[in-house]
Amino acid sequence: MKVAVLGGGAGGAAAVAELTQAGHAVSYWARSESTLAPFLELGGIAYNGVLGSGVARPQTISSDLGAVVKDCEVALVTLPTFSHASMAKALAEAGWPSDRLVVLNPGHTGGALEFAHAFETAGRTAPPVVEFSTLTYVARKLKPDEVTVTGRAGQVRAAVLGGDDSHLTTATLLFPGASPVSDVLASDLCNVNMVLHTPGAVLGVAWVEATAGDFTFYVDAMTDGVARVMERLDHERLNVAAAFGHKLPNLIEEMKLIGTVEADVADTSDYRSAIAGGVANAKIKAPDSLQHRYYREDFGHGLLPFRELAQIAGVAVPVADALYALAEAAVGIDYHTGGRTADAMGIAGLSKDALIRKVSAR
Known part of the structure; x- marks a missing residue:
């Protein structure tokens, strides 16, 4: 080909x-x-x-x-x-x-x-x-x-x-x-990065700026607190998916399929252990600055469109909203400007049913 x-x-x-x-x-x-x-x-x-x-x-x-x-x-x-x-x-x-x-x-x-x-x-x-x-x-x-x-x-x-x-x-x-x-x-709504990256990016801002990212993002920074926020955000993702008629695996189950969580992980509710134990991501360093793609991409083109879809679905996503607002404040950027808004996706003003019809058309 x-x-x-x-x-x-x-x-x-x-x-x-x-x-x-x-x-x-x-x-x-x-x-x-x-x-x-x-x-x-x-x-x-x-x-x-x-x-x-x-x-x-x-x-x-x-x-x-x-x-x-x-x-x-x-x-x-x-x-x-x-x-x-x-x-x-x-x-x-x-x-x-x-x-x-x-x-x-x-x-x-x-x-x-x-x-x-x-x-x-x-x-x-x-x-x-x-x-x-x-x-x-x-x-x-x-x-x-x-x-x-x-x-x-x-x-x-x-x-x-x-x-x-x-x-x-x-x-x-x-x-x-x-x-x-x-x-x-x-x-x-199977985009793992918007769940995997955004909690650690926001909660690790001080460490990123103090060390220029001299720590491992998926091991050192995968603390219990970060994992708890990540799990809450993941539940919001699954709720939005369900509103559109999709039953999806949780983050850890999805990462097992991808291969970034080890196949022998049995407890898919233990976000910290499962992610920190993944070999593929183990040595990856944290962002070296707030200009890194985890800040520039995963909010304006991850959490932002997720929040737009949640609004159309009629599902509250308070953790996503909080992470988004904190990232804008910390990075000093308006993600909405130039971001993946409903307007940019061509879905502004659509109802849930109209959006489902749009993506189902063949």
Whole structure:
């Protein structure tokens, strides 16, 4: 299959490695020429970790979006979620056909809705969009030309907006760990990062600023108090999902499926022990500043759209509201401006039933 991988970070680099290994014809795009320069010098993307080690060599490496996506069957977007709207507009302007698949890896919460709406605001009919609930990798770019992949998701949730089962089949051919769910509200509400990151990010602000993140986020910072807040937030997520007709696993059960909580964990109500005992995340450092994506992405494009969905569902989410307000105060940012609002997702003013109809349309 001809796949354009869009995004110069660790997720995009890992996807190039995996898809190239699987025999797909891969083209690779990043906005920044300086990001691509080390890969161009090497002639590919070096990788190590759970995908093995070697150099993946895409057919094209370029910052010219039109050249990269030309003749491709799938556009795989591996950018941070705050880039989805701008990427949708760029793809629309580059002439991406409205009948060709876009896959958001990850879409997180509201990704497909925002992407499709942004594509349409560019004057084009939105293509079918498959979103994954979370990134299929635990990966870091520790060198400019190399990605280290410490984990590969065993399972992530996948749903399609504006498409059908054939588009989900294509996505699962590319990523066998993608497990289809009935609609994008289900995949939206399986976004583990908005539950996993936000309590520790808010409650650990002083430690982040005092140490520049010199502690492990999932072990040192996973205290009993943080875990209790996380569990309460998770219950709010499950209540919102239930209001939309979805019965979802709790955070620990979902992380077991992904592979970031160990498979032999029996007590899925013990959030602290289960998360701190996960091997894939054990050595990951905390944010080094309040500019880190845990603050910039997981609130404005995680908790914000979650709160918007909760409002449409008619479900109170006081812990989410409190974490959101504290993050805005601590970071000194208005997440609503430029964030994933109901307007940005194209769902402002919809009733619960109308939103369910929108995401269920085939």
